[in-house]
Amino acid sequence: MADKQEVKRLNDLAYEMRTKLINLCGVYEGAVHIGGDLSMTDLLIGLFHHGLNVDPTDIKNPRRDRFVLSKGHGAVCMYIAMALRGFFDYDEIVRTYGQMDSAYGMHPCKVHLPGVECSSGSLGQGLSMAVGMAISAKVKKESHRVVCMLGDGESCEGSVWEAAMSARSYELGNLVAVIDRNKQMMCSYTEEITCMEPYADKWKAFGWNVIEIDGHDMNAIVDALDSLPPVTSLRPTAIVAHTTKGKGVDFMEKVIGWHAGSLNKEDWDQALKDLAKNYGKEA
Numbered sequence: 001m002a003d004k005q006e007v008k009r010l011n012d013l014a015y016e017m018r019t020k021l022i023n024l025c026g027v028y029e030g031a032v033h034i035g036g037d038l039s040m041t042d043l044l045i046g047l048f049h050h051g052l053n054v055d056p057t058d059i060k061n062p063r064r065d066r067f068v069l070s071k072g073h074g075a076v077c078m079y080i081a082m083a084l085r086g087f088f089d090y091d092e093i094v095r096t097y098g099q100m101d102s103a104y105g106m107h108p109c110k111v112h113l114p115g116v117e118c119s120s121g122s123l124g125q126g127l128s129m130a131v132g133m134a135i136s137a138k139v140k141k142e143s144h145r146v147v148c149m150l151g152d153g154e155s156c157e158g159s160v161w162e163a164a165m166s167a168r169s170y171e172l173g174n175l176v177a178v179i180d181r182n183k184q185m186m187c188s189y190t191e192e193i194t195c196m197e198p199y200a201d202k203w204k205a206f207g208w209n210v211i212e213i214d215g216h217d218m219n220a221i222v223d224a225l226d227s228l229p230p231v232t233s234l235r236p237t238a239i240v241a242h243t244t245k246g247k248g249v250d251f252m253e254k255v256i257g258w259h260a261g262s263l264n265k266e267d268w269d270q271a272l273k274d275l276a277k278n279y280g281k282e283a
């Protein structure tokens, strides 16, 4: 059972992270993938501030957990979650995000940004890379986990299921896939493009241990991360997290047009007001 104080601390961080995302989206002149950033905010806070064994002062520690952001278009969401943990400087992210030569690219690059474990952005590849990292850890008898965050739309890619199949074959109990099941992709709702349901059952059929949660319920996120099977177990774990794209900003929630966008002053103010209202805070 999740500790109440810990859940409150994480929810406060999630509010701060959402306001920081909205402020970046207001400042940045190009489009930010704000819808899918807001859908995975609580999950990334749960991971970087509770579940993952990572330390911003010791980023090469061989025992650290490895995080792979397979939905690489959500890079800035990961940067901000990590900035709140002390890895990066938020003001520098806002100042340089998406510019030529910035380490904070629209998709993450591990070469330019130490602390990031995996370069990504071409959808459908992250889980395969995570499988490779997990095999390596298992062969070397290392005790860390490899956690991979995927989009549900992304899992239309066949490579995701090849990776899922091999993860069970290699008995990768050290591998965790977290799926941001927001039921939307770039220009449509997932079910309009591909018949995905019964979605969790598909992961079960591939031999995974499956946990289904509300991906905005911090209690459930903490419980899921705290109750992962041991890394030596034989099955990888899939956390299917039911989420809402644009979560926390009323005019963005479940709206296809807010997959990516930028905010004019009026929308920016309204988004901050919506967040404050939905978190019971002063705007």
Ligand SMILES: Cc1ncc(C[n+]2csc(CCOP(=O)(O)OP(=O)(O)O)c2C)c(N)n1
Residues within 6 Å of the ligand: 033, 035, 036, 037, 039, 071, 073, 121, 122, 123, 124, 150, 151, 152, 153, 154, 155, 180, 182, 184, 185, 186, 245
């Ligand atoms: C191989 C590949 N094809 C297309 C894209 C363009 N693209 C970026 S985001 C996106 C939608 C992804 O949907 P989903 O995985 O559900 O992410 P979310 O809705 O959570 O943002 C697409 C098609 C890409 N990045 N990579």
